[in-house]
Amino acid sequence: MNEPLLDIQNLRVDFHTDGGVVHAVRNVSITLAPGEIRGLVGESGSGKSVTSLSVLGLLGTPRARVEGGAIVFRGENLLDKTEKEMRGIRGSHIGLVSQNALSALDPSFTIGAQLIEVIRLHQKVGKETARKKALESLELVALPDPARRMKAYPHELSGGQRQRVVIAIALACRPELLLADEPTTALDATVQKQILDLLLEINRELxxxxxxxxxxxxxxxxxxxxxxxxxxxxxxxxxxxxxxxxEPKHPYTQGLMSAVPKLHLDDATRAVPRSNRRLYEFKQLVSAQGETR
Ligand SMILES: Nc1ncnc2c1ncn2[C@@H]1O[C@H](COP(=O)(O)OP(=O)(O)OP(=O)(O)O)[C@@H](O)[C@H]1O
Ligand SMILES: [Mg+2]
Structure with a gap:
């Protein structure tokens, strides 16, 4: 078997708050093979974001403490890295796409300037090369008229276009791993499907x-x-x-799944063997959501 790209082993993260200790992540193990797409799913507060931000060393508060475990990326434990070493890994090897594209972009700089800055932060290239790479990244995420968009400010783009730019920035240095925290939650259903399809395409192409x-x-x-x-x-x-x-093993998983509204069984669904039906229904649901707006 291939060695995993990311191997989170028995991770434990606590928050030391005024009200006591919050055990946010308890012995969590997750592996991701090279080129794999894994969903990390759960209700609000279940520890999804804390787990993924731990990978980047971005828990963002001294109250957060990694109490145990290992986060092995490309064979090295990221928990042993210094902040300086982590800066070399973030962006270059692991990209982050967050939910709110507007807050991830700086309103006072053009899209092009922000992309070029990220590229030059991680790669020793001149301005012209960085500009070329920036343009390539916007083409990669299928932003219409990328040359013109380079000069646009974030507020001049739609929500879906902004999320494409955030993905372009995360991919600018071609990381092996992308952490996408609720990448489509803030978008309407049609745009949500387009962004998910874009992530699939990036996975296939890169x-x-x-x-x-x-x-x-x-x-x-x-x-x-x-x-x-x-x-x-x-x-x-x-x-x-x-x-x-x-066959969800846990009643909690069944509960999470039933929270997704069910489609009526149509003729095409009935033709699918029973064992594949649930998966098929979900697929139908997602594509129907994309078509109804
Ligand atoms: N800065 C913080 N200080 C104290 N507790 C925190 C902090 N950040 C997160 N937590 C706690 O850690 C737990 C996990 O939070 P996390 O943000 O990972 O949840 P989540 O699964 O991403 O939820 P959501 O779907 O709402 O984003 C929660 O109990 C939360 O209250
Ligand atoms: Mg979260």
Whole structure:
């Protein structure tokens, strides 16, 4: 078997708050093979974001403490890295796409300037080369008229276009791993599907492994081959998306899945063998959401 690209082993993260210790992540293990897309799914507060931000060393508060475990990326434990070493890994080897594209972009700089800055931060290239790479990244995410968009400010773009730019920035240095935390939650259903399809295309074209954090099983069934289900900081179950959707082992997973509205069984659904039906219904649901707006 291939060595995993990312191997989170028994990770434990606590927050030391005035009200006491919050055990946000309890012995969580997640692996991601090179080029794999895994969904990390669970209700609000289950520890999805804390887990993914731990990978980048971006917990953002001294109250957060990694109490145990290992985060092995390309064979090295990221928990042993210095902040300086982590800066070399973030962006270059691991990209981050967050939910709110507007807050991820600086309103006072053009799209081009922000892309060029990220590229020059991580790669020793001149301004012209960086500009070329920036343009390539905008082409990669299929932003219409990329040369003109380079000169645009974030507020001049639609929500979906802004999220494409955030993805372009995350991919500018062609990282092996993309962490996407609720990348489509803030978008309407049509745009949501377009962005998910874009992530699939990037995965196919560049071989980028993607960890998609979501509360939505529809997203998981559309793009993820593997899924890990979390609750209260723990892993409830993990496996191939098809297996977990078909036979969720834990009642919590069944509950999460039933929170996604069901489609009426149409003739095409009935023609699908029973064992594949649930997966098929989810796929139908996602594509129907895309078409109804
Ligand atoms: N800065 C913080 N200080 C204290 N507790 C925190 C902090 N950040 C997160 N937590 C706690 O850690 C737990 C996990 O939070 P996390 O943000 O990972 O949840 P999540 O699964 O990403 O939820 P959501 O779907 O709402 O984004 C929660 O109990 C949360 O209250
Ligand atoms: Mg979160």
């Amino acid at each position: 071989g980028t492994a993607i960890l998609i954090v979501t509360h939505d099983f529809g997203v998981v069934s559309h793009v993820c081959s593997q899924v890990t289900v979390m609750r209260h900081g723990e892993v409830m179950e993990a496996g191939t998306t098809a297996a977990v959707l078909e």
